[in-house]
Amino acid sequence: MRNPVLNIRNVTKHFGAVKALTNVSFSLSRGEIHALCGENGAGKSTLMNIIAGVLQPDEGEIVLEGKTVKIGSPAAAQSLGLGLVHQEIALCPDASVAENIFMATTSRQRSLLMNYRKLEREAQDVMNRLAPIDVRRKVGDLPISSQQLVEIAKALTLDCRVLIFDEPTAALTEAETRILFEIIRGLKTNGISIIYISHRMAEIFDLCDRVTVLRDGHHVSTEPVADLKPDDVVRLMVGREITQLYPPKQPAGERSHEVVLSVRALGDDHRFDCVNIELMKGEILGIGGLIGSGRTEIAEGICGLRPITSGEILIHGEPQAIRNYADAVNAGLVYLSEDRKGSGVFLDLSIAQNISVLNLDALTGRLGLIDAGAEATLASDFARKLNIRMGSVDAPVSSLSGGNQQKVAIAKQLAVQPKVIVMDEPTRGIDVGAKSEIHTLLRELASSGIGIIVISSELPELLGLCDRVIVIREGTVAGELDAEAMSEEAVIRLASGVNAQNLQNRLASEDAA
């Protein structure tokens, strides 16, 4: 084995009671491109943030070129030659490209005045290696893919020994991806070591030398890419026992063929196109896909929260004109946001006031006044039905636990007696007990005849809860999985396009033959 540049030894990290990393070791050789894989929540980001100085490990040590180091801050990481290209773009939108590229180096510089001409010239040189973007332009005016390239250019100026790329191609076109790969290979020949995080098997197998798989905060394996197939990596990522118990699914014989919701050729000219979905009465339909695949946008499009440009939406066979969310609610279609605190509940208002928000018209009597008694009764009824643990319906929602807040958000939707509920990440950030209560609740609602669509990044939830799963990739339906075909591997394959890759390979070999 070549001598490692970076050695992570037995690192453990807790967040409160949650163990994000358990005894993880990882080593990076000089001039190597090392892929890091794992599902959402496997611990990739935690590990990278430890290397980049954003987080401190609870146990374990980091050895850089034979010396044990302590990386106390991002600035310390940079001065040690460890650079991170963030997945979420971390640039100043009001500053120019040049200023952004040299943000880290200017903060270290001791001179009083900035030499803008020199700065712009050097920035342009770096930028030109990636794409001809004028460095005098404001970052905020650039499209996302160009911003991602600026983020990469910024990392290239840091003179790093180790560079971490966290899903750098998520926002890039294929041509830009190819240029990036050339640059990464160039860095490799200059002896720089790369950690490459990606969900896309094709990229990993195209670019990387070795691959390390993390699962549930544990190191699973590190192998040369040449010894593996994409399917093997997927299996290593998943290979977990499903320990959580889910409510029983619809028995196969009793499935209804009555269509509640039908989405036909829905598109918005931007994030999704030609989406077809059919939801049957009494079923829970799962929607899977990677973050950024367009799952949430499609849900927002169906519910009138995002303008659509093509396609139609039918409820019980009736075409619906949904221009805004109020139209959707009137049509019996409600949406529960993935961002509970940001757009789901009103934290400083009371439980009763939260539950009644969609239903105000029904509670309003003559003179435009709210019937306070009826409002309290409505809230009490739902609190009992959903087992919301609280003091009184007048208490603010902020006084409840996450799981109970989510129940309030669900009660809010149920108060208008919807025909279809679309839930984005219904159990994100909720503890296990409350989670299974919400799962049971959703199953009961489905059995009572309400159509339910659940979007989830958690594969066990998607597979354990749903009767059928649709997987979204790049803004369209990549495939549908029914009862027997449903497995974590199948979902990951569809979501990351492994099948398409196989197909391409096959076509390529046929061409060659």
Next chain:
Amino acid sequence: MLAETMGTTAVRAPSWKRLGSMREAGLVAIILALCIAMSFASPHFLTLGNFRAMLMSFSVEGIVVVGMTILLIVGGIDLAVGSVVCFAMVLSGSLFLAGLDPWSASLIGILASALIGAVMGFFVTVVGLNHFITSLAGMVIVRGLCLIITKGTPLSLFTLPPAFKAVGQGSFHGLPYVIIIFVAVVVLFDFLLRRATALRKVFYTGSNEKAALYSGIRTNYVKFWVTVLCSTLAGFAGVIYMSRFGAATPTFGVGMELNIIAAAVIGGASLNGGSGTILGAILGIALLSVVTSSLVLLNVSVYWQDMIKGCILLGAVSIDHFLHKRKAS
């Protein structure tokens, strides 16, 4: 077992408990304590005349506080209220001097104030500026209008008919009409804010605009009309001032907005929107008024008064912030 019972019996808290937990109770206690202390310190404090004077002094401002509180709840703010009070006053006054009857002149003054609110509402909701900047510009522009209308000189309105002057100066069985109007406005809006569907949407919008939008509430529509309401109430107050003083000065109401915002904030309105009550805001302005009256009776120099009021505001908001933080953790 206990948890089970608690989870399934979802009832409203008893009304005395809700009353006790209110911030208003604390303010009442502070005001009472101050009054008791003052009654020992000054023989003139605990007299009917002094109480009537205090009540009169904040009644008209109190009408403006009502509008400001509702605007703060929606997450806005209006720095132009002092200017708008003055604008309604000088516009109605000059229309009266031009020969219009005072009632029609007042109605036009109030409607013109509403129009100013509508213009500011337009800039906030359609153009997308924030309330602070929009109303800061509004404050200066409307003050300019006052100076243009009056050419900078006070209007003398001693020819106002007695029936109109009675609104601001007269009383009903010893109770001034101003106080009756003030109490009516407060009771009406306090009730509406607790019960009216339209005003409930103000809370939703101010508490979490995105969630309100996701609940099908047209938040821009709500913000527009609340901005109009605040200016309209300011205009209404301006007309009452005109009746009360029998004069209209183009510099009247300079700095009034700060007193009004301070009162609403002391009364529990949050500058982040989503919370506040009319009763609390009125108690806030009552507290400021009692303090002012006390300082006068104690012969404290008028130069000290603003500073002391500022310290009270800072103290009240700090205590609130501290209590909130503790509750959150």
